[in-house]
Amino acid sequence: MxxxxxxxxxxxxxxxxxxxxxxxxxxxxxxxxxxxxxxxxxxxxxxxxxxxxxxxxxxxxxxxxxxxxTPPPPLPVTLLLALPRPKMLKRILQTASTMGVKEIYLINSYRVDKSYWSTPLLAETAIYEQLILGLEQAVDTHLPKVYLRKRFKPFVEDELPSLSQDSRKLVAHPYNTTQCPSSELTKTVLVVGPEGGFIPYEIEKLEAAGFTSFHIGQRILRVETAIPALLSRLFPIL
Amino acid sequence: MxxxxxxxxxxxxxxxxxxxxxxxxxxxxxxxxxxxxxxxxxxxxxxxxxxxxxxxxxxxxxxxxxxxxTPPPPLPVTLLLALPRPKMLKRILQTASTMGVKEIYLINSYRVDKSYWSTPLLAETAIYEQLILGLEQAVDTHLPKVYLRKRFKPFVEDELPSLSQDSRKLVAHPYNTTQCPSSELTKTVLVVGPEGGFIPYEIEKLEAAGFTSFHIGQRILRVETAIPALLSRLFPIL
Missing domain, CATH: 2.40.240.20 (Hypothetical PUA domain-like; domain 1)
Known part of the structure; x- marks a missing residue:
């Protein structure tokens, strides 16, 4: 604290x-x-x-x-994250909060186990607790907002276009060959898939919504490692 | 796996x-x-x-x-890490191993609790287990080497100069005002302090050994978050 x-x-x-x-x-x-x-x-x-x-x-x-x-400036990023397994979810919410992410969408994906959506860690108070721990660590006060989106297709088709308008649109996808874009303090929507990655259909849907997939190296990182690595690579300050 | x-x-x-x-x-x-x-x-x-x-x-x-x-190339980094508390140590060893760090020195610091040095997680087999988990995640085979250095001063005075010869010499220190150096695939020794940071005496000793302290932003990150953020910032590939 x-x-x-x-x-x-x-x-x-x-x-x-x-x-x-x-x-x-x-x-x-x-x-x-x-x-x-x-x-x-x-x-x-x-x-x-x-x-x-x-x-x-x-x-x-x-x-x-x-x-x-004044508290430190936020990262200009909206993080779209395939719902991780509960144990990881806690740490990831804390980490995102610590690093200055202010908008987090937990989304569904083919490789998200259905049972993850019923964890008590998704209760509003449980999410709040992790976000507060993250802010206490970072010496920040601005509480991130967390949204749950249990259906991939309607979210990507109906909500994502307006949500990502005027933003860099990026999907971290370790199986892609495009290298990481440059570090810029630009409004960005960053999508991070589940362990095992998005399936091709999901990548196609995201690409159809204007997203570019890229990787940050040959190594497969756990989601909780990938998030700090990605944010640190994409934005010149934290 | x-x-x-x-x-x-x-x-x-x-x-x-x-x-x-x-x-x-x-x-x-x-x-x-x-x-x-x-x-x-x-x-x-x-x-x-x-x-x-x-x-x-x-x-x-x-x-x-x-x-x-062939396995993915290693990161050209030697990581010097103030011994973290046991619970974090496991995850940090895994993360460093996943990210391609091949040389890890766990060092003492004023703010390292003495009890941390007696954790069973420092047994050779326990360290090995975490390193293997990291390699399995990354799809890598080259086992990192982990060295324990329980005394700060003799290590920094007697061993560090030859160990860091011909390397970028960097200390991540959130209380410093120098911004992060550029991303380069250069041989680097990176020092990361304990929760709460190195004390001024320790920073002085490291600076006397040729190290430059820098920060990656205003936010104070937990060590396990700082390591992927730092490695991702300092090296163009992972």
Whole structure:
């Protein structure tokens, strides 16, 4: 937790918050904060700043808050990701959130196991938890949005064209021979397939929607490795 | 397992291997191989090729092997990594192995918890297991070498100069203001610090050894995210 993230309803006065959940425990046990200790804080979807500890009680802590810095800029990317298996999903949501992705579509694909769509990790609160962990790591406040799209064809045909208008349209596809496009701070829609890759039909549908498939090397990466590697390659800053 | 990795002692004749361990189970249960099925195989530190199933017994499988392709080229990098906590160590070794790193030094740093050095995951067999998983993922055969260096100062003063001779000398340090150097297929020694970063003394020692510190953006990445992001940024191919 490189940053303590605050919600509007943590505020007990315009400049004070009271925390009693895992953030309280973290501040008490990991930071070992005392009265007048200062901590880095941020308001979800708002500014970053400093908190000064005013009271430590047995079950809560009160902080005086001053918010005055802007969070890091987002990556200009919309990430379309074939739903990964649950264990990976958690880490991938965290990683994408840490790296500054603000729009994530979890989509279906032939090689996505149907059972993945019923994991409790897709509950709104479970997704929120991973995104927050990612922001805390990155020292960022802007919460990514995550959308679930359980049907590939209607999504690609009906929604993707307007969603990807005016964007670089890219599909990472290790079985393709086109090398990675240049690193640019350009609005981009990046599609990443499932373990085992998209099937030819899916690549055809994406190409019909204007997407170019490319690879970043001969090696097959796990999705959780491919995402940082791709984002780092496609954008000059993180 | 995108590749079945073979060892010299799996061979029962010049062109046949017999497998009875997790590779046998994987071929039987995941590939659901039958007689005459073909599989991608590679010899550790050797060539890649094709296996044809000749017999499936109840506790083992016999494959006829033809090896004729070279594995992907390695990354020209030596990775010096402050020993991560055990849970991360497994994934990081896998990731580095997948991405083509062939020389890994696990080094000490002020912010490495002493207890990390006594994890059973540092046993030679435990490290080997993770490296193999990484190679199986990447479809590579060249086993990385992993060295443990429990003392920072003697390593940096006595061993690092000759080890980094004729190489780009880089330390990833998110608290630095120098931007990432260009992507080049150049012999490189890349140093990655612990969670929380190297302390100033350690950065000074590395700089005294000719290393330049740089960052890849404003965001603080977990080590397991930073490594694919760094390798992908520093080298034009993976």
């Amino acid at each position: 490189n940053l303590i993230l605050l919600k509007e309803d943590d505020f007990v006065s315009p400049n004070h918050v009271q925390l009693s959940d895992r953030r309280f425990m973290h501040i008490r046990d990991i930071h070992q904060a005392e009265s007048n200790s200062t901590l880095k804080v941020g308001l979800i979807n708002g500014l970053i700043g400093t908190a000064t500890v005013t009271h430590i009680q047995s079950t809560s802590i009160t902080l005086q808050i001053q918010l005055n810095q | 995108n590749l079945i990795l073979l060892k010299e002692d799996d061979f029962v004749s010049p062109n046949h291997v017999q497998l009875s361990d997790r590779r046998f189970m994987h071929i039987r249960d995941i590939h659901q191989a039958e007689s005459n099925s073909t599989l991608k195989v590679g010899l550790i530190n050797g060539l890649i090729g094709t296996a044809t199933v000749t017999h499936i017994q109840s506790t083992s499988i016999t494959l006829q092997i033809q090896l004729n392709q």
